[in-house]
Amino acid sequence: MLRAQAKTSLIVAAIIIIVVLAGIAVYFATRPTTEQPTPPEKPEKIVWASTQLVPPKEQAFVKDQLLPKFKQETGIDVEFVGISYSDLVLKLESEIKAGKVTVSVIADLHGGLDMFASKGWLEDLRKFPQLEGRTFPKILEDYSYLHGIKAYVPWLTATYVMVVNKKAFDYLPEGLTPDDVIKGTEKWTYDALLAWAKNIYEKTGKKLLGFPAGPNGLFVRFLHGYLYPAFTGAQVENFDSPEAVEMWNYLKQLWQYVNPASTTWDAMADPLLREEVWIAWDHTARIKDAITTKPDQFVVVPVPRGPQGRGFILVIVGLAIPKGAPYQDAAWKLIDYLTRPETEVEILENVGFFPSVQEASGAVPEGPLKILAEGVNKMLNARDAIVAMIPSLGAKGGEFKQIYLTAFEQIVLQGKDPAEVTKELKPELLKLFEETGAPLPPPDSG
Numbered sequence: 001m002l003r004a005q006a007k008t009s010l011i012v013a014a015i016i017i018i019v020v021l022a023g024i025a026v027y028f029a030t031r032p033t034t035e036q037p038t039p040p041e042k043p044e045k046i047v048w049a050s051t052q053l054v055p056p057k058e059q060a061f062v063k064d065q066l067l068p069k070f071k072q073e074t075g076i077d078v079e080f081v082g083i084s085y086s087d088l089v090l091k092l093e094s095e096i097k098a099g100k101v102t103v104s105v106i107a108d109l110h111g112g113l114d115m116f117a118s119k120g121w122l123e124d125l126r127k128f129p130q131l132e133g134r135t136f137p138k139i140l141e142d143y144s145y146l147h148g149i150k151a152y153v154p155w156l157t158a159t160y161v162m163v164v165n166k167k168a169f170d171y172l173p174e175g176l177t178p179d180d181v182i183k184g185t186e187k188w189t190y191d192a193l194l195a196w197a198k199n200i201y202e203k204t205g206k207k208l209l210g211f212p213a214g215p216n217g218l219f220v221r222f223l224h225g226y227l228y229p230a231f232t233g234a235q236v237e238n239f240d241s242p243e244a245v246e247m248w249n250y251l252k253q254l255w256q257y258v259n260p261a262s263t264t265w266d267a268m269a270d271p272l273l274r275e276e277v278w279i280a281w282d283h284t285a286r287i288k289d290a291i292t293t294k295p296d297q298f299v300v301v302p303v304p305r306g307p308q309g310r311g312f313i314l315v316i317v318g319l320a321i322p323k324g325a326p327y328q329d330a331a332w333k334l335i336d337y338l339t340r341p342e343t344e345v346e347i348l349e350n351v352g353f354f355p356s357v358q359e360a361s362g363a364v365p366e367g368p369l370k371i372l373a374e375g376v377n378k379m380l381n382a383r384d385a386i387v388a389m390i391p392s393l394g395a396k397g398g399e400f401k402q403i404y405l406t407a408f409e410q411i412v413l414q415g416k417d418p419a420e421v422t423k424e425l426k427p428e429l430l431k432l433f434e435e436t437g438a439p440l441p442p443p444d445s446g
Helices: 002-030 056-074 085-098 110-118 138-143 166-171 178-183 190-204 219-232 242-257 260-264 269-273 284-293 328-338 341-351 359-363 368-380 394-413 418-436
Strands: 045-050 077-082 105-109 153-165 279-283 298-301 310-320 385-388
Touching: 045 328, 056 077, 056 328, 056 341, 085 105, 085 110, 105 110, 105 328, 110 310, 138 153, 138 310, 138 385, 153 166, 153 219, 153 284, 153 341, 153 368, 166 190, 178 298, 190 219, 190 242, 190 279, 219 242, 219 279, 219 310, 219 385, 219 394, 242 394, 242 418, 269 279, 269 284, 279 284, 284 298, 284 368, 298 368, 310 368, 328 341, 341 359, 341 368, 359 368, 394 418
Parallel strands: 045 077, 045 105, 310 385
Antiparallel strands: 105 310, 153 279, 153 298, 153 310
């Protein structure tokens, strides 16, 4: 009997201990606390991978001048990684597939960002707050929407423009004013350019229109990105069309008044400064020295318009955030900083890329850079713009250019029939797009 009572007491005691211990556990698990949840760690560093600003001098500007100001303002350190397009593709693809993305921001050309968006590798930037105090031209804003998302924020631009020595305005053809040329009105056409160049030649005896048609010049961009869209509405699709034949016949006429030394020139700044030409077309970076040396002598103007509109090449550098990127709030702060008008002006002054925001033009100090920026801005905002993007053909890009140069040499320099030459070359052109899988550049009017 005593043993049974003792055993019962031990069981009761054990139950009491268990209940007490359970109560203590519940108490500590549910007791109120004044401690706050640990906030997400502020990033000590984010990674920015860029295919642009990769040359040593440009990287030095980014790392030593541009990013320290951002760190001072936000406390966020940025590791700038200059990278080739092919390496960036491999990096993004492997990291996204592994679910371990290390890059927070990428900077690349429109063509590359288009490809990334098509694969679902980019965040939709509409989820972030609006960027205040900046206005993007409609052309740039429209291009930044890709495959159903806001794929990137336009950051920098580059293009090719015409530069006019003010002396040439004394020889304008009847019905064309300096204002027409400078503002790019409907009267500033390729026919007007022909009449102007002819008038200069007849009154001075000199051929004062020039192009960078030398071995390392960029004249091929004028052919596929300016004349073809302006006359045919597209770079590739209408390569052998009747409108293309008309274009080549026009160029044969124009070439009578082009300085013959053009086929030896790789850039137009020096010929402009030597007054071997009064009217020149070239990349903004390659005529910059003429403007900075004699800013009072030159004016930068939009290119002429053709039957289809004012065709021109637009190089767009965009800023994007990879899908699943770490520290996305910090990434957006960096994008905000990089697209401020004052930041974009600083980039223009140091490396020559042009701003993507209209407010930056007003922030450029008076002088040669303002002349360039205003000329570029007028062309970007032209109502009759037909924008040509350089096709993303990778290693086939050289073959693409050579086809247009071959057409030029055979038609303009050798006098062959443009209808026969373009018909013969078009299959080679289309084959490049078939082999690479790249889409044909679409006609695109602004």
